[in-house]
Amino acid sequence: MYLLALKMLLGDRAKYIMLVGGLTFSSLLMTQQNGVFQGLLSWTTSHMRNMRASIWVVESRVEQVNETKALRDTDVNRVRSVDGVDFAVPLFQGVMKARAADGSDKQVQLIGLHGGTLYGRPAVMVDGDISQLRVPNTVVVDELAAQPTRLGAGLGRSLKVGDTFEINDREARVVGVCKTERHFFGYPYVFTSYDQALQYAPRQRKMLSMILAEPKPGIPAEEVARRIAAETGMKAYTVPEFERSTVAWIWRNTGIPASFMTTIILGFIVGVAVSGQTFYSFVLENLKNLGALKAMGAGNGLLAGMLLFQAITVGVIGYGLGLGLTALFGLAVAQSGQPPFKLVPLYLVQTFGAVLVICVLAALFGIRKVARLEPAIVFRG
């Protein structure tokens, strides 16, 4: 009977296309918007993946990785003195104006790494040698910074090793190009040594942005972070802790999640409205046939099962098509990296669950009608 139920639905092309179309659109809206939102959230923590430090020590009021409140230089030694710390290095980070070859100013995320260890350096070098950062006035730029529309402006090509530009009227010579994940603020990365960063940045009383630390082998990072916080009064985060804190800060302090959630909820409502209405109209048009089945001995349970089967089948098809379109969108934006996009398997499963809920709700309208249907209706002309 379930196969026949499916044929009943597939035979009504207009309703079938309307149902699948509605659920496809709904799935697309929910998965695509969720993908962009997750991509945006991943940008907020990209800094940590670009730098790959185990423990991040920050001023006690800092809640997220993109925020800096300067520390004293002596704080580095306070961290180093904590039991369980293998080593700790200073980090400078700040947004600077850089002048390209054509004289235009571009904003960049300047990162000053500890010159001795270069701890926190990018994982992948596309060109050049990062150890050259120990030479004065040198920088490593990421691929975004090297683009002809960014620091390559005026060159007619991307920035290459050996090219120069200016940061605060000081020469910056490119000794390498690296790959990074894009920063939340959208600024390209420029890496240099900590001491050099202090030369580039306008002088302030306190210049140390953060301290990066590594636990001794065999001691969990969480334990060392707890000790640092307890002994220094600063905040010390492991990577997962800092990621959670950063994302929580975004949820609390920006309208971004609410904006995306609204669209996702709208997608759900559109799905319920379109598929519910279409499915109910399908049931109404087939009321005589369903009544005939009931007269012939089909129970309410079987008819409800048939309607659910029909609804869930179109739900699976609609979800598949919606997900396919979302994946196409993801492929289309993958090259440019904008808008940010990330498909998280857990959320895909949740979206599938939401689509199933839509289908069950849509079927319930019809099931309610069929359950109340007197089979004797078929004898009434």
Place this chain on the structure above:
Amino acid sequence: MTPTASPHADGAVCVRGVIKTFGVGDARTVALKGIDFSAAEGEMHLVVGPSGCGKTTLLSVVAGTLDWDDGDVSVFGTRLDGMSKGAVTRFRRSNIGFIFQQFNLIPTLTLVENVSVPLLLNGAGRRTAEEKAAQLLKQVGLEGRENKRPTQLSGGQQQRVAIARALVHEPRLLICDEPTSALDSATGHQIMDILSGVARAPGRCVIIVTHDPRTYRYADRITEMEDGRVTRVLDGAALGEFVSMTH
């Protein structure tokens, strides 16, 4: 509740003192006013009368598709009154076949799929059901059209498909609601010939509600109704006289 044997069953269908009302208050209408009705095995029994006299309500009660307020109904010795809805549905599924005025074939299914529905409802496998359905379609003269859809057939052909569907699971009671009213005269007679043959099969009974005087000559018995009551039951010579009068 399981079906129970009727202590007063004296035929295929036995209805005693059935009352059925619709609506409440000022809108209350008594459709069946303590009606008695019976139909025997091997009989083609017609129920006739003016519109609104309660024919279709009686048919619905006998079929177990409509609850009634009072009275006893038994079909082939099984009392329907007091049975749960589920038990009535199960009883109907295996013991009753239906032919409707508007055929009620599912337009998006093929003929063989339509005919196989009662077998599938009774738990048969798809292949078995479709093989048996094809045999029935052959019996009603629609061989070779198994994979057509109802909309590709004439009204008479659709009603033959409906007959095949009503008979495919070999029910003992066939209930027909105005089976010829949507058909031309010649096709109506063809359909009645088929139903007449069905009624003669051992252990079967066919009850037809009709307005169509052309069908009266096929009846073994005619129950005439008016205003929710049975006014006459005709058989033998009285039936012959009635048929000749209405022609």
